[in-house]
Amino acid sequence: MGGSSETKILQELILYAASAALSCLVLFAGLKHLDPNREASKKALEHKKEISKRLGRPLIHTNPYEDVIACDVINPDHIDVEFGSIGGLETIKQSLVSNLMSKWFGDAQKLVAAVFSLAYKLQPAIIFIDEVDSFLGQRRSTDHEAMANMKTEFMALWDGFSTDPNARVMVLAATNRPSELDEAILRRLPQAFEIGMPDRKERAEILKVTLKGERVEPDIDFDHVVRLCQGYTGSDIFELCKKAAYFPIREVLDEERKGRPCPVPRPLSQLDLERVLATSKKTQVAAGEYSGLRVSREPDEVQAAISGISKLLVSQFINLQSDSQGSWQREPEEDS
Numbered sequence: 001m002g003g004s005s006e007t008k009i010l011q012e013l014i015l016y017a018a019s020a021a022l023s024c025l026v027l028f029a030g031l032k033h034l035d036p037n038r039e040a041s042k043k044a045l046e047h048k049k050e051i052s053k054r055l056g057r058p059l060i061h062t063n064p065y066e067d068v069i070a071c072d073v074i075n076p077d078h079i080d081v082e083f084g085s086i087g088g089l090e091t092i093k094q095s096l097v098s099n100l101m102s103k104w105f106g107d108a109q110k111l112v113a114a115v116f117s118l119a120y121k122l123q124p125a126i127i128f129i130d131e132v133d134s135f136l137g138q139r140r141s142t143d144h145e146a147m148a149n150m151k152t153e154f155m156a157l158w159d160g161f162s163t164d165p166n167a168r169v170m171v172l173a174a175t176n177r178p179s180e181l182d183e184a185i186l187r188r189l190p191q192a193f194e195i196g197m198p199d200r201k202e203r204a205e206i207l208k209v210t211l212k213g214e215r216v217e218p219d220i221d222f223d224h225v226v227r228l229c230q231g232y233t234g235s236d237i238f239e240l241c242k243k244a245a246y247f248p249i250r251e252v253l254d255e256e257r258k259g260r261p262c263p264v265p266r267p268l269s270q271l272d273l274e275r276v277l278a279t280s281k282k283t284q285v286a287a288g289e290y291s292g293l294r295v296s297r298e299p300d301e302v303q304a305a306i307s308g309i310s311k312l313l314v315s316q317f318i319n320l321q322s323d324s325q326g327s328w329q330r331e332p333e334e335d336s
Contacts, residue, residue, distance in 0.1 A: 159188075247272045
């Protein structure tokens with residue numbers, strides 16, 4: 001009798017242990033799939049292996065937030081042009097930039113801290129912030145609390161690097177609107193360099209970098225195309241090449257609609273580039289026209305608003321007059 005009781009207790013213990021183990025396994029798998037940074041962690045592991053191999057040291061230990069930032073770390077070996085050229089700078093600016101904003105409250109500050117802690121672990125390193133005015137612009141009373149906390153956290157960690165003699169981390173920023181930067185940020189950026197419009201030689205370099213690896217006709221007169229691109233920025237030239245590449249694809253689609261399938265698109269030609277140049281506008285010209293259109297519309301909108309308010313006031317005044325006259329005419333009838 002005692003033996004059967006012990007056996008039953010042992011079976012129940014084994015059942016409970018198996019149930020607990022299965023519950024833990026299901027819970028672990030569920031939490032792993034619910035982790036918003038799961039895919040980023042996988043990519044970060046590959047980046048860490050690559051960086052560790054380049055630096056010749058073992059894998060660094062990172063937290064989940066540093067893993068998210070590690071996905072956007074740019075390995076210098078992947079920059080296939082000289083940094084001193086405009087083409088090289090444009091290649092870097094087109095690379096991925098870490099997205100510090102998160103839908104989870106409080107994660108933004110943790111991601112900001114991860115930027116600096118990961119840079120410290122990978123030093124020497126450069127923290128590059130493109131369009132810094134959108135992130136570290138002037139602080140206003142209307143700013144969201146999360147954005148204000150993120151700016152404060154960023155500047156506090158930045159100051160920590162400035163006072164640490166062992167830190168070999170540089171913060172580099174780029175903007176088209178330096179006047180929009182917060183004064184505290186400008187104090188932390190002691191050196192400023194203006195990157196003007198690319199000249200003819202630099203436009204040719206940008207064009208070569210953009211079209212590198214693409215199928216182009218060998219008889220393209222790049223000097224002629226570069227002359228037509230006078231006043232174009234690096235971004236304008238990139239958009240020029242992208243729009244020109246649509247023409248061969250459209251021709252393939254047109255042939256397929258006619259029942260004549262085409263195996264591959266034809267190479268990019270000089271005519272494609274010239275067709276885009278004939279219809280496109282430089283960024284500065286388009287921005288100027290848009291600003292002028294807004295300025296010209298504003299007086300008309302103000303005048304329309306004033307006219308609407310005036311009509312409303314006149315109609316209200318007429319209604320009040322008619323009501324007062326009607327009541328005055330009814331009063332003698334009541335006395336009679």
